[in-house]
Amino acid sequence: MRPETEAELSEMVRGAEGSLLLRGGGTRRLGSGVGGLLDLSGLSGISLYEPGALTLVAGAGTPLTEVEALLAGARQRLAFEVPDLRGLLGREGVSTLGGVAAANASGPRRVQVGACRDHLLGLRFVNGMGVAIKSGGRVMKNVTGLDLVKLLAGSHGVLGVISEVALKVQAVPEAAATLVGSRGLADGLAALRAALGSPYDVSGAAYVDGAALIRVEGMAGSVAYRAQALQARLGGAWDVVEGADLWRGVRDVSAFAGADGAVWRVSVKPSDALAVVTGLAGVAHRAVFDWGGGLIWLLVAAEVDVRARVPGGHATLVRALPGMEAVPVFPPETAAVAALTRGLRAQFDPRGILNAGMMG
Amino acid sequence: MDMPKPDARVLDAREAVVARLRTVLPGDAVISDPAETRAYDCDALTAYRCAPLAVVLPRTTAEVSAVLAACSALGVKVVPRGSGTSLAGGALPTADCVVLGVARMNAVIETDYANRFIKVQSGRTNLSVTGAVEAEGWFYAPDPSSQLACAIAGNIAMNSGGAHCLKYGVTTNNLLGVTLVLMSGEVVEIGGPWLEAGGIDLLGVICGSEGQLGVVTEATLRILPRPEGARPVLMGFDANAVAGACVADIIKAGILPVAIEFMDRPCIRATEEFAHAGYPDCEALLIIEVEGSPAEIDEQLARIKAIAARHQPVAYRESGSEEESRKIWLGRKSAFGAMGNINDYMCLDGTIPVSELPFVLRRIGEMSAEVGLDVANVFHAGDGNMHPLILYDANKPGDLERCEAFGAAILRLCVEVGGCLTGEHGVGIEKRDLMQVQFSDADLEAQLTVKDVFDPGWLLNPAKVFPLAVTAARRAG
Structure with a gap:
């Protein structure tokens, strides 16, 4: 089924006799699903773009690339740096705005500007009974009624089928620079935390392949100043790389793209990151750290129980191997949270x- | 403004309810003497008052849980209260309710600079969260005007903003986790000092839920290193539309000031008489603040000045010292006090798309002339969050009603141009009956079902947020 309007979508959901498998572009679904395919790519089109108000409204099936191209023409962008996980997950297809919102897909800049959900001004969606519902709007500040936008963002389609998305966009800063420093793991992670604890408005803090990466963005003079000030504060040798290309690899976890193994996405307190990985001593693994250590991408064998090694926080199984069917993709919830979640889904x-x- | 008829069964059982509360709380935590509960009869929307059945002031999550479980068992409604600074009547009691104040729960539980968070009890005031970390050079970003008094519990309930949220976001963007007590008494931990919550984003719907879903007793908040410095610039224009266009150009240019504040002529004149801040006498005034090192500030202000010059400002004044910065902010910060000095006023809070500012300001002016009540505008221009102040005379019969009708018309206008009823103050009782202007029945029903899940008996903060007719069946239980 491929609705082209919200009314058609409502009709299809209302009339559905079995489960529906929602798909925008099929590029970032987690786990496997069952049901008749509900292809949302027909709900496409940008209905409003006001660069002066930093606002864009588009159908949920609108390709991300179309949005990014339009924004780039006005030197704007989506601030939350949407990851492209096709390489990591071995998918093809065209990422859509609805899928981005449903997955709350957020990249390295989350430490500075927040996640996708923090840039979602409003949503329209169709619930499991086929009823079309609006929440939020298209303005920057809105506390009118319960915030269903946040509830739907990151709900992976289980509460409703997103049909339209209103987003806050951001001007592309005129300059960006990344400090690149070769460091051991403990020193590298400590440098990321120190950078995030500085007043220099860091917009990326990652550790990949033995190097700490720290990004600043803004006006040219300001970027030069902050790159200098950070080096003085952190000490040791740093190369300064201009531009932002090397962040695409962090964002998309391209280090694991062709590599064998299960991929986990682990969310912890940044200062716990080191312990998670040292706890894997003797177990074959690779790790990429983003968000100052608050996000760890882990590549391990199927039998490694990553959740048992996470002290506080969550682990999501992003890419499973054959034989892992019994391992839940999403982290288990406490009984109280699970009861609320069940109630909302019902x-x-x-x-x-x-x-x-x-x-779950 | 209508409120539901109090539950006679509960009113009759007052003694028994108070006695039950005394079994689960220390003696000094239960207030039932009407002379002492009077302080809780209203919040900052003082036009409406009602004496509650009793007031409880618990000190711990366990005590909050015990109170809610007891009230749940007795079928008694509970109105949660932070510091009572709501401008929307969010903490207004009903005669058959117990007010649960969190003011005694004000401790700092954990401060963690390496992981950039602080965990506090929810009765702690907004400003004292920053107070707990400022010696180390950190701050908590959301800064509602009432920040000296308002509690984090209320900030979370209303998803409070402030002048600096243009850069740093509002409460929901700075909240990492909460301890939530459900009406049943069950304690739920949601989120934590990490960025991904894992499942469905319950935290996102709890923030801004106006005490409909549960009572937040503890909160994990993002703290940030304080910027090296900040400097405001003041500029005057000879038309509202020109000032509005200047704001749009600054935003489009990719400059991100921490604040862009707007005042119109009636507001400028009133504050000038009151505060003597030395503001120019012009149609519209912008205060723009930027942050960073001195050189970074110079770089940003040079850019802003060049943009402003294209709009022929009639005044342009960059602060050159702490004292000048203080003077530039003085008028803006005393605007509400200045208006209160000359008149009674009602403060609105609608948000509109920034591009609609000139049109909406003109329409408000026209409507003001038709109704015969003056309006002064002072607001957060960068994000379109308007605060029209409608002036009226509380001693003049009928004036309040005319003012409320005018206010409702302005909020309808905000929704018509693509905006919303409230940007940061919340719905409470004040905008409850306008919700159908912005939402369809289906939109509202979806919100009600969320409350059904968290508070199936509809005992928490009833008769708020949603139109009474829409919730009648649920409240009747």
């Missing part, structure tokens, strides 16, 4: 037909 999708089997 209200929004009483028949349990939307992406059945996702999120």
Whole structure:
């Protein structure tokens, strides 16, 4: 099924007799799903773009590339740096705005500007009964009623089918520079935390392949000043690389793209990152650290129980290997949180037909 | 403004309810003497007052849980209260409710600079969160005008903003986790000092839920290193539309000031008489603040000045010292006080797309002339969050009603141009009956079902946020 309007989408959901497998571009789905395919790529088109108000509204099936191209023409962008996980997950297809919102897909700049959900001004969606619902709007500040936008962002389609997205966009800064420093793991992670604890407005803090990467963006003079000040504060040798190209690799975890193994996305307190990885001593693994250490991408064998090694925080199984079918993709929840989540799903999708089997 | 008829069964059982509360709380945490509960009869929307059945002031999450479990068992409604600074009536009691104040829960639980968070009890005031970390050079970014008094619990309930949220975001963008007590008494930990919550984003719907879903007792908040410096610039224009165009150009140019504040002529004149800040007498005035090192500030202000010059400002004054910065902010910060000095006023909070500013300001002016009530505008221009102040005379019969009708018309206008009823103050009782202007029945029903999940008995902060007719069946239980 491929609706081209929200009304058609409502009709299809209302009339569905079994589970529906939602798909924007199919580029970032986690786990496997069952049900009849509901292809949302027909809900496409940018209906509003006001560069002076930093606002864009588009159908959920609008390709991300189309949005990015339009924004680039006005020297603007999506601030939350959407990861392209096709290489990592071995997918093809065209990422859509609805999929980005449903996955709350957020890249390295999250440490500075927040996640996708922090840039979602409003949503329209269709619940599991086929009812079209609006939450939020297209303005920058809005506390009118309960914030269903946040609830839907990152819900992977289990509460409703997103049909339209309103986003806050950002001007592209005129300059960007990255400090690149060869460091051991403990020193490198400590440098990331120290940089994030400085007043220099760091917009990226990652550790990949033995190097700490620290990014600053803004006006040319300001970037030069802050790159200098950070080097003085952190000490040791740093190369300064201009531009932002090397962040694409961090964002997309391209280091693991062709490599064998299960991929986990681990979210912890940054200062716990070191312990998670040293706990894997003697176990074959690779790790990429983003968000100052708060996000660890782990590449391990199928039998490694990553969740048992995470002290506080969460681990999501992003890429499973054959034989891992029994391992839950999403982190287990406490009984109290699980009860609330179950209650919400029962209200929004009483028949349990939307992406059945996702999120536990 | 209508409120539901109090539950006679609960009113009759007042003694028993108070006695039950005394079994689960220390003696000094239960207030039932009407002379002492009077302080809780209203919040900062003082036009409406009601004496509650009783007030409780617990000190711990366990005590909050015990109170809610007891009230749940007795079928007694609970109105949560932070510091009572809500401008929307969010903490207004009903006669048959227990007010649960979190003011005694004000401790700092954990401060962690390496991981950039602080964990506090929710009764702690906004400014004292920054107070706990400023010696180390850190701050908590959301800065509502009431920050000296308002509690984090209320900030979370209303998703509070402030002048600096243009750069740093509002409460929801700076909140990492909460301890939430449900009406049943169950304690739920949601989120934590990490960025991914894992499952469905419950934290996102709890923030801004106006006490409808649970009582937040502890909060994990993002703290940030304080910037090296800040400097404001003041500029005057001879038309609102020109000032609005200047704001749009600055934003489009990719400059991100921490604040862009706007005042119109009525507001400039009133504050000038009151505060003597030395503001130019012009149609519209912008205060723009930027942050960074002295050189970074110079770089940004040079860019802003060049953009402003294209709009022929009639005044342009960059601060050259701490004292000059203070003077530039003085008028803006005393604007509400200045208006209060000359009149009673009602403060609105609608948000509009920035591009609609000139049109909406003109329409408000026209409507003001038709209604015969003056309006002064002072607001956060960078994000379109307007604060029209409608002036009226509380002693003149009918004036309040005319003012409220005018306010409702302005909020309808905000929604018509693509905006919303409230940008940072919340719905409370004040905008409750306008919700259907912005939302369809289906939109509202979806919100109600979220409350059904968290508070199936509809006992928490009833008769707020949603139109009474829409919630009647649920409240009747």
